[in-house]
Structure formats: structure tokens, C-alpha cells
Amino acid sequence: MFGEYSVNNNQADSSDGDLAPAAGFTQGNLPPEPAGFIGRKRELGLLDVLLQHRRLITLTGVGGVGKSRIALQAASAAGRARRDGVWWVELSPLRDPGLLTATVAHTVGLADHSPRPLDEELCAWMSDKELLLVLDTCEHMVAACRHLAGELLQSAPGLTVLVTSREPLGSPGEEVVEIRPLPCEGPDSDALALFRTHALAATPRAAACFEDPERTLVAAELCRRLDGIPLALELAGARMRRWSLEQMAERIGARFDMLSDTRSALLARHQTMRTTIGWSHELCEPLERLLWARLSVFTGDFDVAAARAVCAGGPLPASRVERVLAGLVAKSVVRRTEERGAGARYRMLDTIREYGHDWLEELGETRVVADRHAHWYAALALAADQGWLGPGQVDWYRRMTTEHAQLRTALEHLVGSDPTAALEMAGALWFFWFCCGHVHEGRSVLERALESAQPTGAAYNQALWALGLTALIQGDMTVARRVGEECAGGAARLADPERELRAAYLQAVSVLMPGDPVRALSLAGPRARAGHGGRTSAPGWLLCKLATAYALCDLRRFEEATQEAAALRETCAELGERWLRAYADYVLAVAALGLGEHGEAARHVRAMLSGKRLLGDRFGIALGLDLLAAAVAALGDGELAARLLGTGHAWWRTVGRPQMGSPSLTALRDLGERQARAAIGDAAYETAFRGGAASSTG
Structure with a gap:
């Protein structure tokens, strides 16, 4: 009901009642090991x-x-x-x-x-x-x-x-x-082996160089000149596509003679790396150098569309960016990666990116390219906001998670250069802060953006609402209520029904969670919604329906709660939306449990957990496990209920306060425990509970 949380490799299985965090939950996230590791x-x-x-x-x-x-x-x-x-x-x-x-x-x-x-x-x-x-x-x-x-x-x-x-x-x-450079003395050195690997990857004709003893000595001398630094060897190997070994040795030799009298080995290696990158830069085509410089504004990885939007201009038209980018990949200046479900992405190593950024400053383009980068990702945030409550929701979740580093960079730039754009972007990302597990970061960014903004207008109201959501999910109900009231006043001045409904949701949940469902109904119930108007498929209306359905459950008006939640679920299904739909399933399960329909409750909560898995929702999984435990305990399976509660306990630990401190959520969890203990006894309960908690460690 209150938000989603991202989870690394979460595999919660909704096919049966035993929903453990599963293998992968705590196994780690090591990136793939790149090919070509030599020596060490x-x-x-x-x-x-x-x-x-x-x-x-x-x-x-x-x-x-x-x-x-x-x-x-x-x-x-x-x-x-x-x-x-x-x-x-x-x-x-x-x-x-x-x-x-x-x-x-x-x-x-x-x-x-x-x-x-x-x-x-x-x-x-x-x-x-x-x-x-x-x-x-x-x-x-x-x-x-x-x-x-x-x-x-x-x-x-x-x-x-x-x-x-x-x-x-x-x-x-x-x-x-x-970590020192690779040994580079002799024909069997690790440095020469690494250079050979990258040279052969660049062109098959490089094989002839390493079959001739004299040319192998030339290659070994080149490795020595490069000081055995792996990145330098990789860049040199990539040049074999264009230059012969002898041409490379001749061209690089003159550049490195100046390093022979350096004062320390460490300083020499810094100079070696800098000089090698400069040498690679000189061997690039003019448009490749320009793209290299402009790409330095990206932190982390990026896709072709972003590179085209941010880096095109002047002598580099958008139609040529992809081809020039391919040239930089061939020269090992840019690396191509494959993100699951995200297609081809690219990145530069820090050392190379830093060199490019220096050139960007020399060109006098640092501000204009950074502006392009920030506004591209601000536009992406606005598009994601528009598409969030629709059939592309899961894709947007994955896309924005992939682009997290770029979103941060864009926001940081805009906060310092364009406060209005920063406010719009931070507010548009409400779902990222509230629904995708970045609540601390979101609250910090929103507070910074709001500090420098005029307290009027739609963008301010949206960002303020987003701030209220982060306070809400943190359990800071005092701030959430205050922000909700301010949002409501601003929305009324704007005469915007949708913003009035969003403010009503914020106010309703801020009183519902501490235990006042009557007040929540007066703020977000059918009569209040009708008074505001607005589109019945927009976020504000749907969120208010969710708050209403849960308040009705708290008041034990389960038939009415079922009607509200079923209508909400139907609308979400028509929209192709999964986030609110999963919460509607949760309320349907709570209502079914209250009506004594325990099997129906289990069915609804399994559907809810399936939706939570798609959006990596740790909070939702913890919430659902408590409810499923209560349902199966009522069905008589005390051992499974105890295991589910143990597993749920492990998930709650990953989201902060268990049951968010809510009286109704705590009561539901305690009901499952009492019934499970009554069914199997305290000793068996403790054993099963520990087993469920341990399963979270894979």
C-alpha cells in the first residue's frame, strides 16, 4: 500500500506458500569476470x-x-x-x-x-x-x-x-x-602475453608478429616502454588494427623518452599511463576525439540514444554518433557491455574518462554538454512519470534502476545550475524514491531542491508531495501530515483536482498508519473523492481508493473494503499496471481473512507477492509473508505459518521497522503467530521460525 523496494536478485516464488527470499537473496552481486585475465x-x-x-x-x-x-x-x-x-x-x-x-x-x-x-x-x-x-x-x-x-x-x-x-x-x-604493473622482461612475460591477447583480438594478422623472434623482441620492448601497465597494453594492442608493430614502436618511442629521468617509479607509471592515453588520443580521428571528450560527462554506463542526444552537435551530427562510438570501442577507449533487458550499453574507464574531461574543458564545452546530459535525463524522468501507472511499469522500473548513476549526476548538476529544472526532475521521480527503494536519497534530493525554489506552482507542489511520500514511508508521520496539509492548500490554489487527491492520500495515510481509519476515510473516501473530482484512472484517485480500502479493513467493514479493492484491482488491470494492483490484492486478502475465507485470502496474497517480485519490493514481500502466515495458520498449517513468519522477519530487517510500527499490521502478524503456536506448540514453532529465518541466507 505504501511503496515498493528494489531487491538484488530477489526470487520470491509465489507458486506456493513457502515464500523464502531464495537463493540469490544474500549470495552477492559480483559483476561478470571479463575475459583475458592474465598472470597475477x-x-x-x-x-x-x-x-x-x-x-x-x-x-x-x-x-x-x-x-x-x-x-x-x-x-x-x-x-x-x-x-x-x-x-x-x-x-x-x-x-x-x-x-x-x-x-x-x-x-x-x-x-x-x-x-x-x-x-x-x-x-x-x-x-x-x-x-x-x-x-x-x-x-x-x-x-x-x-x-x-x-x-x-x-x-x-x-x-x-x-x-x-x-x-x-x-x-x-x-x-x-x-598492485604493480605486470612483469615485462623476456619473451614469456605476462605483459607480453596480455599485449598479444589484445593485438590478436584487434586483428588476426597480428599473429605473424609473435611467430617471428625478432618481432617478438620488438613487442617485448614496447611492453617495457609501456611499463607493463595493463590498460596501456590494452590500448596499444587495439592499435594493431591500424598500425604495424614497428610503426607503433617508432611512434611511441619518442613520446616515452621524456620519462627516462623521472624521480620515482610511481610517478613514472602515472606519466606512462597519461602519455599512453594521450598517444591513443592522437591516433583517433578528429570526430572520435570530440566524442571522447563529450562522453566524459557520463558517469557509469550509457546507451546509444543518450550518447546521440548529449554528444551530437557542430561537426558531429547525430546520424554519425553511433559509427564514431563504434570506432572508440574498436580502439578500447570505450567498452561495450550488455545489460540484461537493457540492450547494448557503453562505458569508459575512469582514467580514460578523466583524460576526456580535461579535453572537454580545453574545448570550452563542459557546461553546455553537462546541460545537455542533465536535461536528457530530466526528460527521461518526466517520461517515466507519465508511463509509470501503465503497461510499461516494470520496464520503467528496470530502466530507471539501470540509469540510476546518470539520474544522480543530472540532478546534482541541475541543483547547482537550474533550480527549476531540478525541482521538476526530483518531483517527477516520486515513484523512484517512493516505489523503488531510494527513500533516503530521495528525501535528501527533494529537500535540497525545495530549499532553493519559490513555494508556488505545480512543480513545487509535486516535489513537496514527493517529499511527503518519503516522510510517510520512513514513518515520519508528523512531517507527512504537515506536508500533506501544505500540498492540499497549494493544490486548492492551483484548482487542480489531481493534486488535491494526491494531497488527500498523503494526509489520509499519515493518520491511518498511527490508527485513525475514521479520519482517513473522511479525507480519502468516496465522498471526499467526489468532492475533488479528477480522473478516476489518475494516480491521486487510485491512491485514495487504496487508502479507503485499507481504512475499511481497519474498521472491519470487510465487504465494503472488498468492493473498493476489487474496483481498484480492475482499473489497474485495465491500465496494465502492477504496483497498485498488488496492493489491491493485499487488501482483498486482508478482507477475505476478516470474513473467514482463509483459502481465498491465501490466493489473493500469493497474487500480491507475484506482483511484488516483478518490482523487487522488499517491503511488499515482508508485508505479504505476514499475511500469508496468518492465512495458512487459520487453515491449520502451523509449521508453514511459523516458517513464513521467520522468513518475513528476515525481510522486515531489510526495510527497517517491522510492520512499520502500525498497530493493524502488528496485530495481523501477531494473530498468525498465536494461531501457529496453538497448532504446533511453542517448541515446534521456534524451530520452524528459525528455519524460515535461516532460509533467507540462501
């Missing part, structure tokens, strides 16, 4: 030992040296020994250190919606976990990572943290491992 036996052997005996390990080294790949290999090997899996948090797209905790929490599956500080909730949630947390690419927020890692390690004895960063965190007890 010494480093991996050392990490294997350290991960067994140390709790904070930081891999340091120059950009492009392979820290992330080594961490991924080590984490994959270590994962089997971790009861709660391995969780990979990629921090390179993150620019605001204030969002670090929210990013980590969401990655590990904590969709907390309590008003308590999120770092406290994350520490409490991690306290009994046995897992490996990988914080990848931390150099741009060392202080924030040091603080969070310290808090988590102090709170969670079973936690190990593996960090990749160009510099150490400087934490007590930190074990620092410097």
Missing part, C-alpha cells in the same frame, strides 16, 4: 591469505594497473567461504560522498525506510552478517569511505572490507597491497 598469481595468493586473516585490505596503484580486476578475481575465490556472500559496490559513478551509505545499503539489500540515520541502520543490519564487501574505486571519496568502513567493521565482527583506490584509506588496521 602472486597477488592473488597473497590476497587469498589476507582475506582469511585481515578485515580491511586496500589495493592501491596507478590508474589502469588492474586493481579492480584483481579484486574481482580475489572476491570470486573468497565468496564461497562467506555465509552471506560477496557484495560489490562500484563507486566510480558516485560524486556526492553523502550518498555513499545509501549506495552501499541499497547494494547489499537494505532498503531502509526508517527516519533513523542510515549509517546506524546499516551498522545494525550488518552486525550479524558474515560477508565480504568490496568498495571499488574509492580515491575520490577517501574520507567518507574511511569513516563508513570503520563504522561497519566496528559493528560487524563477521565483515571483511576489500577496497580499491589510488591511495590508501589511512584506517587503523588497514592492510595496504600495492
Whole structure:
């Protein structure tokens, strides 16, 4: 009824009553291991030992040296020994250190919606976990990572943290491992093997170079000039598509002679990497260089449509962007990835992106390209808002989750450059904050956007309503009521029935949750809705019907509740919508349970859980498990009810306060427990409950 939460790999099965979080719930989220990993036996052997005996390990080294790949290999090997899996948090797209905790929490599956500080909730949630947390690419927020890692390690004895960063965190007890370049001496060196792999991937004719001993020596010297840095070797290998080995050696030799008298090995490697990227930049076509610079505004990955919209202009028409992008992929400047259900996506490694951003500043285009990027994603947010309550809802959920890093970047830019656009975008993303598990982030963004805006107009009213929703889901009913009243006043001045209904929903639920269903009915019931008017298929009307149906259940007017929920479900089915429809199924189940139709209640709640799985709703799954437990307990299966309550307990832990502190939700959960204990006895109940809770760990 109150929102959705995203869940990594959630596989809650609605085919029978035993809905555990399932394998994958806590197994981790390691990215696929890229092909072509070569060498590093010494480093991996050392990490294997350290991960067994140390709790904070930081891999340091120059950009492009392979820290992330080594961490991924080590984490994959270590994962089997971790009861709660391995969780990979990629921090390179993150620019605001204030969002670090929210990013980590969401990655590990904590969709907390309590008003308590999120770092406290994350520490409490991690306290009994046995897992490996990988914080990848931390150099741009060392202080924030040091603080969070310290808090988590102090709170969670079973936690190990593996960090990749160009510099150490400087934490007590930190074990620092410097990742050095690949050995590049001799014809059998790892550096030469890696260069050979990328050269052969670029062109089959490169094979002849490595069959000739003299040309192999030339290749080995090239690897030495590149200092054995993996990214430099990869970029050089990609050039074999265009240049011969001898041409490459000649062209790069002159550029690297200047590095021979550097003062330290580390400084030399930084210069080597910078020079190699500059060399690759010079070998690009003019339009490829321009696209490289403009693509640097993207954080994380992006698709072709975004690249075309953001980067076209001047000498680079939109019709040529995809072809030029393919050229950068061929040169290993841009990497192509495949996102499940999202098609082809692209990204640049941080070191390459930083070089491109420097060139963007040289071109004087930083502001204009950042504006294009922000307004493209603002338009995407508005389109998602329009399409949310429709047949594309699940697709929008997946799309916006995929674009999360870009949405953050766009909002951060707009808050500083275009407050009106920031307000519109933050308000349009109400469903992302309220329904997709980003409530802490949403509240922070909305508060910032509202601070700098004039308190009038539709955009302000929408953003204020979205803020009220985040307060509501956090259980901050005082703020939710106050915001609801302000929204109602603003909507009346705008003479906008839809906004009046949205405000009515916010006010109704803010009094319903603490236990005043009569007041909720007066705010959102049929008479109140008729007084406002508005479209009966718009969000405000549908949300008010949901609040009405639940208030009627609280008043034990189950037949009327069934009528309201059934009408809501029918409308949602006609729209092709799943979010509200699942909540209508939930109310139908509550009403059926109240009428003594226990089998019917179980059927409705299974349908509800099926919808929750599609939208990754942790809160909804926890809510549904409590209700299903009550239904099966009433049917006489006390053991299954106890297991469901145990599993539900594990899910509630991932969303904050159990039963949201609601008297009606708590009473429903307690009813299931009493009936289960009465059916099988206390000892059997405790055993089954523990078994259900344990199943959540896979």
C-alpha cells in the first residue's frame, strides 16, 4: 500500500506458500569476470591469505594497473567461504560522498525506510552478517569511505572490507597491497602475453608478429616502454588494427623518452599511463576525439540514444554518433557491455574518462554538454512519470534502476545550475524514491531542491508531495501530515483536482498508519473523492481508493473494503499496471481473512507477492509473508505459518521497522503467530521460525 523496494536478485516464488527470499537473496552481486585475465598469481595468493586473516585490505596503484580486476578475481575465490556472500559496490559513478551509505545499503539489500540515520541502520543490519564487501574505486571519496568502513567493521565482527583506490584509506588496521604493473622482461612475460591477447583480438594478422623472434623482441620492448601497465597494453594492442608493430614502436618511442629521468617509479607509471592515453588520443580521428571528450560527462554506463542526444552537435551530427562510438570501442577507449533487458550499453574507464574531461574543458564545452546530459535525463524522468501507472511499469522500473548513476549526476548538476529544472526532475521521480527503494536519497534530493525554489506552482507542489511520500514511508508521520496539509492548500490554489487527491492520500495515510481509519476515510473516501473530482484512472484517485480500502479493513467493514479493492484491482488491470494492483490484492486478502475465507485470502496474497517480485519490493514481500502466515495458520498449517513468519522477519530487517510500527499490521502478524503456536506448540514453532529465518541466507 505504501511503496515498493528494489531487491538484488530477489526470487520470491509465489507458486506456493513457502515464500523464502531464495537463493540469490544474500549470495552477492559480483559483476561478470571479463575475459583475458592474465598472470597475477602472486597477488592473488597473497590476497587469498589476507582475506582469511585481515578485515580491511586496500589495493592501491596507478590508474589502469588492474586493481579492480584483481579484486574481482580475489572476491570470486573468497565468496564461497562467506555465509552471506560477496557484495560489490562500484563507486566510480558516485560524486556526492553523502550518498555513499545509501549506495552501499541499497547494494547489499537494505532498503531502509526508517527516519533513523542510515549509517546506524546499516551498522545494525550488518552486525550479524558474515560477508565480504568490496568498495571499488574509492580515491575520490577517501574520507567518507574511511569513516563508513570503520563504522561497519566496528559493528560487524563477521565483515571483511576489500577496497580499491589510488591511495590508501589511512584506517587503523588497514592492510595496504600495492598492485604493480605486470612483469615485462623476456619473451614469456605476462605483459607480453596480455599485449598479444589484445593485438590478436584487434586483428588476426597480428599473429605473424609473435611467430617471428625478432618481432617478438620488438613487442617485448614496447611492453617495457609501456611499463607493463595493463590498460596501456590494452590500448596499444587495439592499435594493431591500424598500425604495424614497428610503426607503433617508432611512434611511441619518442613520446616515452621524456620519462627516462623521472624521480620515482610511481610517478613514472602515472606519466606512462597519461602519455599512453594521450598517444591513443592522437591516433583517433578528429570526430572520435570530440566524442571522447563529450562522453566524459557520463558517469557509469550509457546507451546509444543518450550518447546521440548529449554528444551530437557542430561537426558531429547525430546520424554519425553511433559509427564514431563504434570506432572508440574498436580502439578500447570505450567498452561495450550488455545489460540484461537493457540492450547494448557503453562505458569508459575512469582514467580514460578523466583524460576526456580535461579535453572537454580545453574545448570550452563542459557546461553546455553537462546541460545537455542533465536535461536528457530530466526528460527521461518526466517520461517515466507519465508511463509509470501503465503497461510499461516494470520496464520503467528496470530502466530507471539501470540509469540510476546518470539520474544522480543530472540532478546534482541541475541543483547547482537550474533550480527549476531540478525541482521538476526530483518531483517527477516520486515513484523512484517512493516505489523503488531510494527513500533516503530521495528525501535528501527533494529537500535540497525545495530549499532553493519559490513555494508556488505545480512543480513545487509535486516535489513537496514527493517529499511527503518519503516522510510517510520512513514513518515520519508528523512531517507527512504537515506536508500533506501544505500540498492540499497549494493544490486548492492551483484548482487542480489531481493534486488535491494526491494531497488527500498523503494526509489520509499519515493518520491511518498511527490508527485513525475514521479520519482517513473522511479525507480519502468516496465522498471526499467526489468532492475533488479528477480522473478516476489518475494516480491521486487510485491512491485514495487504496487508502479507503485499507481504512475499511481497519474498521472491519470487510465487504465494503472488498468492493473498493476489487474496483481498484480492475482499473489497474485495465491500465496494465502492477504496483497498485498488488496492493489491491493485499487488501482483498486482508478482507477475505476478516470474513473467514482463509483459502481465498491465501490466493489473493500469493497474487500480491507475484506482483511484488516483478518490482523487487522488499517491503511488499515482508508485508505479504505476514499475511500469508496468518492465512495458512487459520487453515491449520502451523509449521508453514511459523516458517513464513521467520522468513518475513528476515525481510522486515531489510526495510527497517517491522510492520512499520502500525498497530493493524502488528496485530495481523501477531494473530498468525498465536494461531501457529496453538497448532504446533511453542517448541515446534521456534524451530520452524528459525528455519524460515535461516532460509533467507540462501
